[in-house]
Amino acid sequence: MTSSDLSIMIGVARRQAIRTFTTPQLVIPLVLFPLLLFTAFVGSASAIAKNPNFDYYDYTAFEFVYVLMQSAASAGVATGIAVAQDFESGFARRMLVATPRRSVLLGGIVLAGIIQQLWLAAVLLVVALAAGMSIHGSAIEVIGMFGLALLFNIAGTLYASGVAFRAQTTQVGPALQLPILLPLFFAPVYAPRKLLTHWLHEVANWNPVTPLLEAGRGLLAGAPVSVAIAFGIVGGAGVLLAVFAFTGLRRVERA
Amino acid sequence: MTAPAGPEASGTPTAIRRRGEDSNSIEVEGLVREFKGGFRAVDGLDLHVDPGEIYGFLGPNGAGKSTTVHMLTTLLTPTGGTARVAGYDVAKEGAEVRRAIGVALQEAALDPLLNAHEHMRLQCALQGLPRSEWKARGDELIERVGLTSAAGRRVGGYSGGMRRRLDLALALVHRPRVIFLDEPTTGLDPKSRGDLWDEIARLAREEGVTIFLTTQYLEEADLLAERIGIIDHGKMVAEGTPAELKAEIGRPTVEIVPRDPDQRAALAAALRRFGEPAVSTKGAAVRLQHGAEDLPDVVRALDAEGMAIESLELHAPTLDDVFLTQTGRSLEEEVRRDSGIIEVPPELAARA
Structure with missing residues (x-):
């Protein structure tokens, strides 16, 4: 990668950051949704922690990991929707016609998603700590948990960008969110997998998001489980979705 | 509104053509763009634009102007023919083309x-300028x-005018050798349009x-362009300098509107004996066989x-006459219709 490529990536990400963080209509929903989800789960479902079979050390920490993963995916999807908006407004053409090596644009889009996610994660962490969440994992384990969320965010951005390159319209927004939000909601959201019953338990067993949540929760608790599986799933998905996004960009180029 | 000094008037700026070889030309041969369903928006287009020239690309909405620009700027892939911009093949050397060109597309995408x-x-x-130049270059262009x-x-x-000016400034950031301006003044007020014309003429002259300029405005093409290509239904129907194209028409046209519309x-x-009929939307028109000296005979x-x-009007040949001759339609009428301007019938106007 040349310094010029890096400049392009930073330029694209910087633009998205300026748009998001200086526009209340964009930044408030972005941060409000995970915060509402967090307070709603912690406030309404914390009684689950009294169940003798609930063996996690802290319900706030238990929900923090879920909301962190959910916000990572949402930030990725929001970045993809911004790409679709650029096609609708014609701004994408400006970028396509100005950039000699267009594949670099995708790097900038991913970087934009990462910046949003890092900011969201910081806000969530501050709120969770203020709400009394304790951290039992080591620094490396906590970094590993945030790393998982970041990879999940990258996978989400690549998926959403791939769809946006193909559809080039924001009308795909709802359809774009569904494949990400559904697995997130059918994972062990408010109770550990062993407390889930019937079909929900079955679905959680097969849901690829389950190992992700369990690994994140294990890392935060300092008792890692399924870490390799989780990194394998999110890394593998990232590779596949990178191919999906690149072929989408190629399709735009071959228009 | 200030009419910019035409490039012809200012002389050929060969000395100033810095990167000057002949590489900032545009060469198009048999260019085709066929969309799904077989519709050919551009159908075997040939054109050549010399380095430092302002080339006006004229045609009504849907004629294929923007599709041509999109292909020449690597936003669309040609389905046939070849095109070289600044010496590079638009289909095979897209990155090199993009380094050499500046583009301001139809809607200022800001x-x-x-x-x-x-x-x-x-x-x-995006254009890969060294970071140390960003501020100075940006401030210079904004000013x-x-x-x-x-x-x-x-x-x-x-x-709208401010957006267009910013769009043009953005297209100039990396000092491009070839600039594509796709209908740069559409929707602008006369003052903003004049300002933009001045800047476009200055770029070519100094x-x-x-400059490859697409436009629906005949006045714009007439004032700015050294040569004009007229496109209709994806094909080039005429090409030359404005003077050459008008000279092809040669004789003036008299257009007469009868007081009684039934007498059209x-x-x-009655007019047919004075020359070949020309198109008139309001009355009848004829291209005078012996020029303006036929006029007294017509009145008699x-x-x-x-x-x-x-009313009776004598028209010197205009680019619209050229367009009319080549396509059988009036470009001015089409533009007026597309922009939603409705002609008020004379009887209604009189009543009002």
């Missing part, structure tokens, strides 16, 4: 949430297009930039037939 400085920084990054005092404001609050057919028949003939007339 981000309403960014200000002019932020747009400049992004454009400098050149007269946006310094508004540069800190979000573009969402800019007028910096030796090749009789009027057309109508008088003899007792035909009352609403």
Whole structure:
């Protein structure tokens, strides 16, 4: 990668950051949704922690990991929707016609998603700590948990960008969110997998998001489980979705 | 409105054509773009634009102008033929083409949430300018297009003219050798249009930039372009300097509107002996066989037939006449219709 490529990536990400963080209509929903989800789960479902079979050390920490993963995916999807908006407004053409090596644009889009996610994660962490969440994992384990969320965010951005390159319209927004939000909601959201019953338990067993949540929760608790599986799933998905996004960009180029 | 000094008037700026070889030309041979369903938006187009020339590409909406520009700027892939811009093949050397060109597309695609400085920084990054040049180059261009005092404001609050000027400034960031301007003045007020014309003429005259300008405005093409290509239904129907194209038409046209609209057919028949009929949307018109000296005879003939007339106009050949001759349609009429301007019938106008 040349310094010029890096400049392009930073330029694209910087633009998205300026748009998001200086526009209340964009930044408030972005941060409000995970915060509402967090307070709603912690406030309404914390009684689950009294169940003798609930063996996690802290319900706030238990929900923090879920909301962190959910916000990572949402930030990725929001970045993809911004790409679709650029096609609708014609701004994408400006970028396509100005950039000699267009594949670099995708790097900038991913970087934009990462910046949003890092900011969201910081806000969530501050709120969770203020709400009394304790951290039992080591620094490396906590970094590993945030790393998982970041990879999940990258996978989400690549998926959403791939769809946006193909559809080039924001009308795909709802359809774009569904494949990400559904697995997130059918994972062990408010109770550990062993407390889930019937079909929900079955679905959680097969849901690829389950190992992700369990690994994140294990890392935060300092008792890692399924870490390799989780990194394998999110890394593998990232590779596949990178191919999906690149072929989408190629399709735009071959228009 | 200031009419810019035409490039012809200012002399050929060969000395100023810095990167000057012949590489900032545009060469198109048999260019085709066929869309799904077999529709050919561009159908075997040939054209050549010399380095440092302003080339006007004229045609009504849907003629294939924007599709051609999109292919030449690597936004669309040709389905046939070849095109070289600044010496590079648009289909095979897209990255090199993009390094050499500046583009301002039909709708000034700006981000309403960014200000002019932020747009400049992004454009400098995209075009690969060294970071140390960003501020100076951005400020210079913002000043050149007269946006310094508004540069800190979000573009969402800019007028159409301000947006167009910023768009042009952004296209110039990396000192391109060839600039594509796709209908740059559509929707602008006369003052903004004049300002933009001045800047376009200056670019060609002083910096030796090749400019490919698409427009629906005949006046714009007539004033700015050294040569004009007229496209219709994806094909080039005429090409040459404005003077050459008008000379092909040669003789003036007289257009007469009868007071009684029912007399249009009789009027057309009476005029036929003075030359070949020309298209008139309101009355009847004829291209005078012996030029303006036929006019007294025309008036006498109508008088003899007792035909009352609403108006009589003698038109020197215009680019619209060229368009009319080549396509059978009036470009001015099409533009007026496309922009939603409705002709008021004379009887309604009189009543009003």
